[in-house]
Amino acid sequence: MPLMDLRGQSLRLDPVAMLRRLRGAPLPLRFSAGIWCFSPAASRFHEPYQPARSIEERLALAAELKPDGLAALEAHVPDEISRENLDLWRRFSAETGIRVLTVIPQLFRDAEFEFGSLSSPIEPARRRAIERTIEALELNRDLDTDFMVLWPGIDGVELSYGADIVGQRERFAEGLAEAMEAVPGVRVAFEPKPYEPRGRILFGTTAEGMLLAPMVESRLRHPRNRALLDRGDALLCLNPEIGHVLMGYEDLAMAIAWPLGQGRLAHLHVNSQPLGNYDQDLSVGLISPEQLDGLLLLLRLHGYDGSMGIDINPERLPVETAIRLSMDALRFANERIDAIDHARLIDAWTSPAQHRGTVERILLESYRRAPR
Secondary structure, X not given: OOOOOOHHHHOOOOXXXXXXXXXXXXXXXXXXXXXXXXXXXXXXXXXXXOOOOOHHHHHHHHHHOXXXXXXXXXXXXXXXXXXXXXXXHHHHHHHHOOEEEEEEEOOOOOHHHOOOOOOOOOHHHHHHHHHHHHHHHHHHHHHXXXXXXXXXXXXXEOOOOOOOHHHXXXXXXXXXXXXXXXXXXXXXEEOOOOOOOOOEEOOOOHHHHHHHHHHHHOOOOOHHHHHHHHHOXXXXXXXXXXXXXXXXXXXXXXXXXXXXXXXXEOOEEEOEOOOOOOOOOEOOOOOOHHHHHHHHHHHHHOOOOOOEEEOOOOOOOOHXXXXXXXXXXXXXXXXXXHHOOHHHHHHHHHOHHHOOOHHHHHHHHHHXXXXX
């Protein structure tokens, strides 16, 4: 599949063009979900409250959500998808129409990655991480996915004292570039997270994730990669997660505006999160709904056309219920954004001194109206 053209995200619009965009078609909502959501995650505090499910059982449950709007799945290699069970995934997609959106290298769980994966100072461990990243890139290429999500959960520090932080960052960028050169033409969607499981994770905030892009792309030399970059396509993009952004005390719309402004927003992971708390992965729209609305308004304004990846850990809800609730929360937020007075809002943006309180009034009125 050709790379999705993200270049239009970064176009600067005048007020007339803004109004035309906001009055146009609502933000298209396409839903994906992590296959990991369909079986209870491990916890160090309590036993799982739901039974563990095999990949076959998870896929069967995901198939039931197709009529509700689930269009794609995300999976880690080798835990959830691999060459060994690739026929199972292909058969599932053929029978249900639910495609594989991304294959993600699992670089955080194995004991050999104790001191980091792509950033590890231990060369055999780092080499294994590069090999697994290449494996994931190959599966993305073979399955014709949209991109490869990459989350460096185990790459970081607890104590900065004496840590070779610059070396860690450089090794990470070099290792990722090496893998991308081995499988050229596959886009990477990097997912920042400030902490957990490491005390501090490399490239942990949205802005730090943006800084990784030139570090990687400047190292790419393969003719296919260079042709895409020379055309203006980004190969190192972002996959921000709502929970991770809020863990870092970032404002959601302010943070996502960074990759949008440079045509680098490949995908989003969506959930709910108390500000600055541990990573809770609650169903979408349950906490700070005004942040969700601001995000959808921003995405609509910049022509985002990607998927909404549901990444939740519904400990006390059936997963199918939690995913349906999350999809509905996004639909309701989209309806609220569609119903506001867009001309009045843009007037308030462009002439704030003449519209004191207008933005606040529009926000409050949007919650008074029940979604259709």
